[in-house]
Amino acid sequence: MRLGLCLSSLLLPSCLVLFSGDALARPSTESVAQSSGQPSGRTAGVPAAAPPADPAAGLQLDPAGFRAVIGQPPAPASQAERDDLAILRWNQRTRTAEGVLLSWHFLNRNLSVFDAAIGTNLQDASPTLYQGLPAFLSRADTLKNQLKNAVARPRPFLSHRDLRPCLPLESGWSFPSGHATWFATAALLLADVVPERRERLLLVGSQGGHVRAYCGVHYPSDVLASQRLAKAISQQVIASPQWQVFRQQVAQDRQRLLVAPPAGLPVLTYASTDSEGL
Template sequence: MKRAVLIAAAALLAGSCAVNDAFPAPSRIETAAPAPGPYLGEQTLTALAQAVQGPPAPGSAEAAADHAASQRWRAFEDSDRWRLAQAHAEVRPNLAVQHFDCPLNTRLAEEPPPALMHLLGRSLRDASVASNAAKAVGFRNRPIVDDPDRRACIRVDDDLRSSASYPSGHATVGALWGRIMAEVAPDQAQTLTRIGDEIGVSRAVCALHYPSDVAAGQALGVALFQAVRETPEYQADLAAARAEVARARSLGLRNPGCAAERAALGQTPS
C-alpha cells in the first residue's frame, strides 16, 4: 500500500485524533458533553425499539451465513477500508460531522456549525435511546467475542466486549444522520445517505458487529428518521442547518482525505 494513500487516510481525521487505536470504546452511543433532548418522546422511541426483530437464532442457517459474511471482512484488516472504519467509530457530532465533508466539498469540523451540531446532537439522543432499548430483543455476542482471534479496529474495553451486538447502535445513528444530511444538502442526497450507511458497515469491518446487526441498526435508523422529520422542532432546526452548511460550502475548503475515502469505499468483500 502506498505511503501517500495511508497519509491521506490519516488526514481525514486532521484536527481530531490519530487514526490507529484512537477512539474510545463506549458501551453506549453518547456525546462527550450533555446533549439536548431527543426529538421523539419516550413512548415513540420505545415503540420503534420494540418493532426491531430479534437476531438470527444460534445454530440457524441465517446465523451461519451471518458468521461467514463477517469472516469475509477479515481480508480488509489494515486496509484503507479498515482505516476508514476507525474514523467512523467517532460519533461525537463536532468530530463526526467530518464524515460528510467529501460529498459537500467542505470541512465542517474546522468550525462546527452550531445549528447543525444542535440537529445532530438531538438526533443522536433519539438513536442512542432507541438502539439501546432495542438491544433487549435478544442478547448476541460480538464477532470479537465469538472468535477471539478476530481483531477489532479500535481499542475495546470490557464494557464494550460484554455488551450486546444486536442491533448496531452506530448503524442506527449513521443511517439516521445520512438521511438528515441528505435533507440538509439535497443536491448530494444519494452520496450523503450512502456515507451514513457506511458508518454502519464500518462496524462489520471492525469485527464489532455481524452484518445482520448492521442491517437491523440501519432499519431502525430509517424508522427514526421518518418519525423525527415529522416533528416541527426538527423542521425548524433543519432550516437553520441548511443555511449554515450552504455558507460553509461557499468557503472553498476541502478535506485532504477524500481521495483515500473514495478508495476505501471501493473495497468490498468478495
C-alpha cells in the same frame, strides 16, 4: 439478506458488501474533482454561535414502535448466522492496512466525518447544525440502547473465539449496532437539510456501519438492522415539529454549506453499497 463481494477501491481494497433492500447508498455517479484540501479555521463571515437550547426537547421515540423494524437476529447455528460468520471470517482473512485504518476513521461518532461528503467544514459553515443535530441523535441512541437490551445478542467475538477484531473491544450487546445506527441516522438527517449532497452523505453513513462488520465487532446482520432502524427513526424525526423548527433555523446556513472547494467536491472512494427505497 443477499451477499456479494464489493469492488476494489483505494481505501477498502477488499471487503464484503452487504446488499439488502434497505442499504443506505448507491454507488456515486457524480463527476467530481479530487480536492486539494481546504484551509483550516472558521469560515469567513460566520460568527461563532453559542450552544443552542435542546432543539429536540419533547421529542419521544417509543421503542415499542421500532421493535418490529429491526426484527430478530439470526438464531444460533442457523443458516443466517452461518452467513454472518462467513462474512466475518472472510473479512478477517482479507483485511488490509488501508481497510483497518479507514475503520478507525469511524471509531468516534463525530459529525466532522461528513465534511468531505458535504464539501465544507460543517462545524464552521453551520454551527447551529453542528451543535444542534446531536440532540436528535441522542434520542436515537437512547432508543437503540433500549432495543439492544431487549434483544441481548452477544458480540460475535465473544461467541466465536476465532474472531479477532481490528477495532477496540466493546462489552455491550451487539444487535443492532450503535455505530451503524448513529452514522446512518446522521446521514439521513443531514440529507434532509442538504438534499443536494444526499447520495454522498448516505454513502458515508453506510460506510460508518460496514466497517463494524469489516473489523469483526458486529455481525453483518447487526448492521443491516441498524440501517432499517435509522431509516425509521429519521422518518419520525423529520416529521416532528421539533425537527421542522430546527430545520428552519439551519436554513440560513444552506448557502454556506453548499460552497464547494475551488477544485470541486472530493471524490469519495469508499466501497459502495446498493440502495433501494430511500
